[in-house]
Amino acid sequence: MPEHLSVTINDVPVCVARGTTVAAAMLLAEQPSRFSVGGEPRSALCGMGICFECRAMVNGVPHRRTCQIVCEPDMTVATNP
Amino acid sequence: MRRTDVLVIGAGPAGITAATAAAEHGRKVIVLDDNPAAGGQIWRGDTVETKDSSKHAEDAPRRKALERLRLSGAEVLPGRSVFSVDASGSLQAIRENTSGSQVEEFLFEKLILATGARERFLPFPGWTLPGVFGAGGLQALVRGGYRIAGKRVVVAGTGPLLLAVAAHLVEDGAYVSAVVEQASLAQLAPFAVSMWSNPGKLLQGAGYRAKLWKSAYRIGCWVVEASASPDGLRSVKLTDGTSTWTEHCDLLACGYHLVPNTEIASLLGCAFRGPFVQVDSDQRTSVPNVFCAGEPTGIAGLEAALVQGEIAGLACAGRDVASLQKRAAAERSFGERLEKAFALREELRAVPREDTLVCRCEDVRLGSLRGHTSWTDAKLQTRCGMGPCQGRICGPAVEHLLGWKPISVRQPLFPVPLQAFGSDAGQTEITESTEITEITERTELQEKR
Numbered sequence: 001m002p003e004h005l006s007v008t009i010n011d012v013p014v015c016v017a018r019g020t021t022v023a024a025a026m027l028l029a030e031q032p033s034r035f036s037v038g039g040e041p042r043s044a045l046c047g048m049g050i051c052f053e054c055r056a057m058v059n060g061v062p063h064r065r066t067c068q069i070v071c072e073p074d075m076t077v078a079t080n081p
Numbered sequence: 082m083r084r085t086d087v088l089v090i091g092a093g094p095a096g097i098t099a100a101t102a103a104a105e106h107g108r109k110v111i112v113l114d115d116n117p118a119a120g121g122q123i124w125r126g127d128t129v130e131t132k133d134s135s136k137h138a139e140d141a142p143r144r145k146a147l148e149r150l151r152l153s154g155a156e157v158l159p160g161r162s163v164f165s166v167d168a169s170g171s172l173q174a175i176r177e178n179t180s181g182s183q184v185e186e187f188l189f190e191k192l193i194l195a196t197g198a199r200e201r202f203l204p205f206p207g208w209t210l211p212g213v214f215g216a217g218g219l220q221a222l223v224r225g226g227y228r229i230a231g232k233r234v235v236v237a238g239t240g241p242l243l244l245a246v247a248a249h250l251v252e253d254g255a256y257v258s259a260v261v262e263q264a265s266l267a268q269l270a271p272f273a274v275s276m277w278s279n280p281g282k283l284l285q286g287a288g289y290r291a292k293l294w295k296s297a298y299r300i301g302c303w304v305v306e307a308s309a310s311p312d313g314l315r316s317v318k319l320t321d322g323t324s325t326w327t328e329h330c331d332l333l334a335c336g337y338h339l340v341p342n343t344e345i346a347s348l349l350g351c352a353f354r355g356p357f358v359q360v361d362s363d364q365r366t367s368v369p370n371v372f373c374a375g376e377p378t379g380i381a382g383l384e385a386a387l388v389q390g391e392i393a394g395l396a397c398a399g400r401d402v403a404s405l406q407k408r409a410a411a412e413r414s415f416g417e418r419l420e421k422a423f424a425l426r427e428e429l430r431a432v433p434r435e436d437t438l439v440c441r442c443e444d445v446r447l448g449s450l451r452g453h454t455s456w457t458d459a460k461l462q463t464r465c466g467m468g469p470c471q472g473r474i475c476g477p478a479v480e481h482l483l484g485w486k487p488i489s490v491r492q493p494l495f496p497v498p499l500q501a502f503g504s505d506a507g508q509t510e511i512t513e514s515t516e517i518t519e520i521t522e523r524t525e526l527q528e529k530r
Contacts, residue, residue, distance in 0.1 A: 002130045019129035020226030021117070027227045030313070032211055038444040043211040045441070045474070047221030048122055049115050049162070050199045050342075052469040052496075053441060061181060063469070063496070067225065068160070068177070070117055070128060 007075040022066035022077055023047070023054040033066055034080035041079075056080045085111040087397050088172065088189035089155075090163055090345060093121020094383055095375030095390035096195030097146050102394025103193075104153035111187065112155055113174055115162040119147060121197055122217060123383050129226040137249065138288065146387075161185065164493035166192075168349045168368050175497050182501040191370045191397045194346055194358070195390060198376035200242075200336035201477045203425075204433040207307030208335070209441055212314030216246045216336035223253050230254030232331040235317050237261035237304045239423045240338035241286075241382070247296060248289040250334070257296040259328055261319055263303040263337070264423050272422035279415065282384075305432055307333055322428055338423050340477045341377040347490045362409075363402055364393035372397060381416025388412060430482055439482070440475040442468020447482065456488045469496045 002017040009029045016025045023044040026033050032041035033056040044054035049068045057078040058064040066077070087103045089096045092114035104110040112119070120126050124143040150157070161174035172187045200215040207213065214222065216238055223229055234255045236247040239262055247257045262269075276283045290298070305325065306318040316329045343358055352359045352367035358377045360366055366373050372393040375386035388409045392402045433439070435448035445465040453459035456466065456479070465479070466472030471494070472479075476487050 017129040017226055019127070021128060021222070024222050024225040024227035027222065036209070036441065036444050040209060040444070041211055042209060042441070044214065044222055045202070045218055046200060046215050047218040047225070048199065050470060051441070051474045055469070064177065067222065068115065068117055 005071060005073045007071050007073075007077060009077045010079055016071050018071075020071050022056065022058060022064075022069045022071055022075070024067075025071050026054070026056065026066060026077065026079075032079050082186045082188065083111065084188045085109050086189070087111075087191045087193060087394075088113070088187055089193045089195055090114075090172075091121065091195035091197055091375070092116075092119035092157055092159065093195060093197045093375065093386065094124055094146070095197070095386035095393075096121070096193070097124075097150050098387050098390030099193045099195055099372075099374055099394035099397075100155040100157075100390075101146070101150045101153045102391045102400075103397045104150075104155035104394075106395065106398035106400055108398050110153070110155035111189075112150075112157045113161040113163060113187070114157065114159045116159060118159055119150070119157050122221065125221055125224045127224050127226075137252065138285075162495045163345060164495045164497050166345055166348055166492075168371065170370070175495065175501055182498055184497070184501050191372065192349075193364075193390075193393050193397065194351075194366070194371065194373040194377060195375050195386075195393075196342040196345055196377055197386075198339035198341050198380055199473065200238075201338055201340045201481075202335075202474055203238075203337050203429055203478055203481060204437050204439050204447070205304050205306060205335075206434055206437050207309070207317075209438055210307055210309045210314055212309065212331065213307050213333045213335065216240075216243055216334040218336065219332065219334035220246045220249050223250065228253075229332065232256070233258055233329065234332045234334060235259050235261065235304075235319075235328055235330040237263075237317070237319075237333065237335040238337045239263045239425065240336070241419065241423070242336065242338070244286065244289040244293065244298075246334060248292040251292050251296070255332075257293060258330060259297045259299055259319075260293065261299045261302045261304065263301070263426055263429065265301045265426070268422050268424065269300060272418055275418055282415075303426075303429060303432070304333070304335055337425060337429075339376060339380050341380065343377050344471075344473075344490045344494050346371075346373060346377060348492060348494065362392075362406060363396040364389055365396065379413060379416045380419060381412050382419070385409070385412035385416060425481060433482065439478055440465040440468065440472075442466075442470050442475075445475075450479070450483060456485045459485070471495075 014029045033054045042053045045051045054066045055063045086108040087110045089100045089112040100110045100112045163174045165173040247260045302321045346358045358373045364372045374389035374393040443464040445463045
């Protein structure tokens with residue numbers, strides 16, 4: 001079994017396998033990565049850093065492309081408002 | 082600032098063979114890639130360690146190529162997005178880490194563009210719902226640790242990628258209820274016949290089909306709508322042009338073949354042949370000391386990328402490439418056959434409704450684009466294509482729907498927070514919304530000039 005670590009997504013602790021990208025963790029937690037200009041929930045589309053739909057707040061920094069970031073222990077992730 | 086003989090942009094198959102060839106012939110080589118690890122898309126590895134680390138057929142060749150790259154002495158720097166480049170020999174990339182972003186500068190003698198391709202997305206009602214992904218997109222996310230075991234998935238769109246993705250999703254425990262290919266049998270049949278001369282690719286295709294024995298393979302059908310319940314995606318409506326039916330699914334993976342990533346080539350002023358970067362038989366572009374290999378020169382798949390990369394790397398090192406030309410020509414002709422076989426059908430233009438979003442970044446609907454005559458006009462009036470993806474997603478869609486050709490690209494190619502340029506970058510707390518608004522305002526001003 002892969003080693004696991006804990007991250008916080010929208011204030012809820014989530015346990016993920018080491019190596020999981022933040023985008024994948026948000027999908028597993030069923031949390032949208034961002035809300036669109038018109039207020040729609042969105043989640044990752046292209047999975048390769050092109051579409052920017054997976055951008056979310058990571059450790060307080062907004063607009064991070066979460067498909068390009070691997071989860072680290074105690075990371076705080078939140079849906080981009 | 083780093084100085085190198087050969088700078089390669091992209092650590093996919095083309096970039097890997099290019100860097101390996103140049104480094105094995107004594108050149109100092111740096112490879113930049115915007116993903117967290119080398120491999121590119123088709124060779125994307127699982128980021129989560131699994132018990133069975135060689136579960137996918139392409140794992141062995143990928144590992145072998147990466148090992149040879151490592152032994153060549155080429156230095157791979159992942160997590161770098163190139164946002165600015167100058168043909169005189171300098172380039173800037175942004176490196177993002179958990180605490181912020183930094184700008185890095187590289188000086189080069191020779192540049193190899195191995196920037197690969199992205200999926201083409203065509204809008205349909207419901208395509209912005211969570212649970213709807215690109216085809217390669219869903220596969221990439223699964224490789225990144227998204228678990229889909231037990232999920233009911235429809236894979237749709239067009240291109241050879243659909244079967245490969247569907248087979249991988251099945252390996253990962255999903256139930257793929259249908260693979261939906263828009264190309265007609267009349268388009269696909271000559272392609273299938275021509276594949277008899279290429280037993281390797283034929284066997285690969287047969288292998289995918291064998292894994293998909295539980296899935297319906299529907300040719301000449303396409304998605305017209307996706308619907309969700311409060312719990313998530315519920316179903317997808319499909320048509321063959323005559324009748325329409327509903328397929329229940331938890332996830333939809335939909336992509337319409339590939340479009341080349343040519344933004345950096347455009348910025349450098351490279352000549353184009355249609356949508357592709359024009360290269361000679363040594364993979365040289367029209368700009369001195371700039372080479373290009375793989376999908377940006379024509380969508381032709383893995384084997385083409387490998388041989389073109391090797392040619393570019395050898396040519397950079399001043400070596401003879403004649404022995405590779407026959408292989409390269411055969412792969413190019415495969416690409417041309419692919420293009421014909423998976424050409425988009427007219428009916429796809431009628432799929433989005435007037436209220437369907439086209440630009441996901443700025444929430445611009447198809448109806449509000451009507452009446453505009455060009456990209457520039459539409460951008461100024463609607464902001465279509467002016468969000469953080471800079472039209473990379475809606476551009477190919479608009480081209481198909483309205484026939485507007487893309488307009489010239491500008492730096493920065495990716496949103497860059499101004500703080501990243503500061504000396505204390507990395508420590509600076511980036512404040513809400515500066516990043517996105519700065520780039521869009523800047524682009525807007527440039528547009529108006």
